[in-house]
Amino acid sequence: MIGMEKLSNAFYQQPTLELAKQLLGCKLVKETPEGTAAGYIVETEAYMGPMDQAAHSYQNKRTKRTEVMFGPAGITYTYVMHTHCLVNVVSGLEGVPEAILIRAVEPVEGLELMAERRKGRKQRDWTNGPGKLTKAMGITQQDYGHPLDRSPLYIEYGYTPDGISEGKRIGIDNSGEARDYPWRFWVTGNRYVSR
Numbered sequence: 490m491i492g493m494e495k496l497s498n499a500f501y502q503q504p505t506l507e508l509a510k511q512l513l514g515c516k517l518v519k520e521t522p523e524g525t526a527a528g529y530i531v532e533t534e535a536y537m538g539p540m541d542q543a544a545h546s547y548q549n550k551r552t553k554r555t556e557v558m559f560g561p562a563g564i565t566y567t568y569v570m571h572t573h574c575l576v577n578v579v580s581g582l583e584g585v586p587e588a589i590l591i592r593a594v595e596p597v598e599g600l601e602l603m604a605e606r607r608k609g610r611k612q613r614d615w616t617n618g619p620g621k622l623t624k625a626m627g628i629t630q631q632d633y634g635h636p637l638d639r640s641p642l643y644i645e646y647g648y649t650p651d652g653i654s655e656g657k658r659i660g661i662d663n664s665g666e667a668r669d670y671p672w673r674f675w676v677t678g679n680r681y682v683s684r
Contacts, residue, residue: 496637496644501563505580505587508562509535510674512578514648517594520641521627524602528594528616528626529647532675532682534658536577538587543664546586557634558586565635565642567628573620576628578637578644592619592659592673594626595681602627618683652677659683 496515503511510533518527536544538558545568546555557566558579566577566588581587594616596603603625607615616622623629632642654677661668675682 494646495639496563496646498561498563498636498638501578501580501637503580505535505537505589506672508578508580509533509589509672510653512589512591512644513653513674513676514650516597516645516647517591517622517626518598518643518645519626519628519632523627524599526596526599526602526626527645528596528598528622528681529676530591530593530644531595531679532591532593532673534590534592534674535580535672536588536590537670537672538581538585541670542667543658543661543670544586544588544667546588549586551586555586558588559584560634563637565632565637567623567630567633569630570620574623574629575619576623576632590619591622593617593675593679593681593683594622595676595679596625599626613680617681650676650679 538546539549546558561583562580564579577588577590603615607625615625655671658673
């Protein structure tokens with residue numbers, strides 16, 4: 490299915506590791522007063538909540554920041570790391586705090602807007618990392634808790650990737666054995682994948 494149809498709430502009711510793969514090729518869209526920017530999701534990472542040492546909700550840790558993860562699937566979980574806002578899709582059953590980090594997108598709409606927001610960078614570097622894509626698309630902390638089936642931030646059907654690769658997650662070296670779980674998924678060969 491090509492664009493224009495938002496993912497229904499039912500789409501998000503899949504097991505987290507499955508959903509992390511199913512989101513690849515879907516289109517992330519953000520409407521802002523300056524215009525709309527969109528990109529195909531080409532890289533995700535799954536965080537499996539209570540039993541995943543790399544997850545913010547490890548051991549069911551409940552804080553103001555993680556609260557939204559305990560809610561229903563299909564809600565936006567944003568947080569700031571260093572100076573970057575990162576965007577996640579809340580997944581799993583209600584009360585089970587799991588989420589999927591969107592790590593990279595391939596720009597498809599609002600290219601001039603993205604170029605402006607990522608001034609001085611090559612197009613490949615606009616959205617090939619989780620902090621880069623939020624800057625390019627105008628996704629902010631204000632999007633925390635937003636349902637992903639309605640404006641201004643939502644995900645649409647896109648395309649089905651020819652191949653999906655999987656491997657270790659990135660940047661979580663201090664998380665014990667969790668750092669080796671193969672819970673990062675990407676569209677094989679896509680030039681916007683973070684590394």
